[in-house]
Amino acid sequence: MSFLSHLSSIISVSESLETELNSITKQISVSKNQSIINFGNRCNDIFFVEKGLLRGYYLEEGKEITNWFAQEGEFGTSFYSFVAMKPSFETIQSLEDCILTQLPYSSLQNLYVKFPETERLGRIITETYYIKLEERLLSIQFKTAKERYLNFVLSKPSLLQRTSLGQIASYLGITQETLSRIRAEI
Amino acid sequence: MSFLSHLSSIISVSESLETELNSITKQISVSKNQSIINFGNRCNDIFFVEKGLLRGYYLEEGKEITNWFAQEGEFGTSFYSFVAMKPSFETIQSLEDCILTQLPYSSLQNLYVKFPETERLGRIITETYYIKLEERLLSIQFKTAKERYLNFVLSKPSLLQRTSLGQIASYLGITQETLSRIRAEI
DNA sequence: TTCCTTTTTTGATAATTGTCAAAAAAATAC
DNA sequence: GTATTTTTTTGACAATTATCAAAAAAGGAA
Numbered sequence: 001m002s003f004l005s006h007l008s009s010i011i012s013v014s015e016s017l018e019t020e021l022n023s024i025t026k027q028i029s030v031s032k033n034q035s036i037i038n039f040g041n042r043c044n045d046i047f048f049v050e051k052g053l054l055r056g057y058y059l060e061e062g063k064e065i066t067n068w069f070a071q072e073g074e075f076g077t078s079f080y081s082f083v084a085m086k087p088s089f090e091t092i093q094s095l096e097d098c099i100l101t102q103l104p105y106s107s108l109q110n111l112y113v114k115f116p117e118t119e120r121l122g123r124i125i126t127e128t129y130y131i132k133l134e135e136r137l138l139s140i141q142f143k144t145a146k147e148r149y150l151n152f153v154l155s156k157p158s159l160l161q162r163t164s165l166g167q168i169a170s171y172l173g174i175t176q177e178t179l180s181r182i183r184a185e186i
Numbered sequence: 187m188s189f190l191s192h193l194s195s196i197i198s199v200s201e202s203l204e205t206e207l208n209s210i211t212k213q214i215s216v217s218k219n220q221s222i223i224n225f226g227n228r229c230n231d232i233f234f235v236e237k238g239l240l241r242g243y244y245l246e247e248g249k250e251i252t253n254w255f256a257q258e259g260e261f262g263t264s265f266y267s268f269v270a271m272k273p274s275f276e277t278i279q280s281l282e283d284c285i286l287t288q289l290p291y292s293s294l295q296n297l298y299v300k301f302p303e304t305e306r307l308g309r310i311i312t313e314t315y316y317i318k319l320e321e322r323l324l325s326i327q328f329k330t331a332k333e334r335y336l337n338f339v340l341s342k343p344s345l346l347q348r349t350s351l352g353q354i355a356s357y358l359g360i361t362q363e364t365l366s367r368i369r370a371e372i
Numbered sequence: 373t374t375c376c377t378t379t380t381t382t383g384a385t386a387a388t389t390g391t392c393a394a395a396a397a398a399a400t401a402c
Numbered sequence: 403g404t405a406t407t408t409t410t411t412t413g414a415c416a417a418t419t420a421t422c423a424a425a426a427a428a429g430g431a432a
Contacts, residue, residue, distance in 0.1 A: 060328055067324070079320060083313045112306065119305035120298065126312040127269045130319065134265060137323045138253075141359040142246055145419070165380065173327040178419055180381050331389070351410060364389055366411050 001073040003048040003101040017115050024107035030098045037092040043078035045102050052098025056090045066171035145174045146182050187259040189234040189287040203301050210293035216284045223278040229264035231288050238284025242276045252357035331360045332368050
């Protein structure tokens, strides 16, 4: 689903808003395995994935810890950095050749002022992501590694093919070795 | 900090908005150990804690798992239930005698329409809570039980006195016995 | 294809945390 | 103040997951 139709599914997008959105966003192509944002830098943009796959990861004692994946139809950004305009703790990387809709922070802030109905968009999108995050927290807190993996397989089956085991393992909060063993015994 | 001054610290609250807020919210007193929302029911309200302490908890195999605490100046609600208007998975309980500002879902939705600038409030508050949740996720995923407890002591010292060990332990994703041992060795 | 690199699997062992049971301590009620 | 209930601590043991090391498998490049 494209950026505009995604937004249209949440609020009605007037013609003038559509024009404005087209003028402030940019479609960018990113080839596989590029770092779009590096940790330590401010993440000035939010990206909507039209095609491809992004992931955000932290470095924790030299190891890459996947914090999120963003597939087609999802947003990817270093949320803390983007919202607080502080340096990012995470690196955003393309796991495939991507087509992204890029929306800069400042344009979004102006958009909120110029088209107040987009505040609703921002609120609803954030609410949706909050609920997903809460689900994930509970899953990490109270499910076994195996249950979490099975849930991942059910909820994001396509990512199994599109990512590496290590990336999934760290997303689920387990080591790659443990995940490999879990897969062996299923 | 009261509900109104909390909101005023985020956006400028006009006189008419203030009047509206006063008319749609209700100050309620709740004595200690009351269940304000029971799991299985829809959570129709968001509560701002003027005084006292709330917690939200899940029942997981018969055990109470604390999902959040809300102290003075913070909001408490069953977020998923309130936003999605679905039955709540969690129970909200007063841990002390409380004075709460109660804002019903329907009034909030009307407020968003009547005072569009409040969409911004909703967005910013949700963003803030999202960032806190993300921090907590990372802490649970990558910190040891001891590190999480020490971080809790630093970030919410007053809750040590106001809650039980079991409530804190489940909030941190560990058993009460383990937390007791962690405390013994510090 | 063949080599080289990266990813995944497997093995042995250790560390962390959980479970179940009971005792000790603290809080509350009468 | 004493009894009762609740909370916290301690002990013994088990389960889960991590760590370190190495082998096997898979994927890419020339």
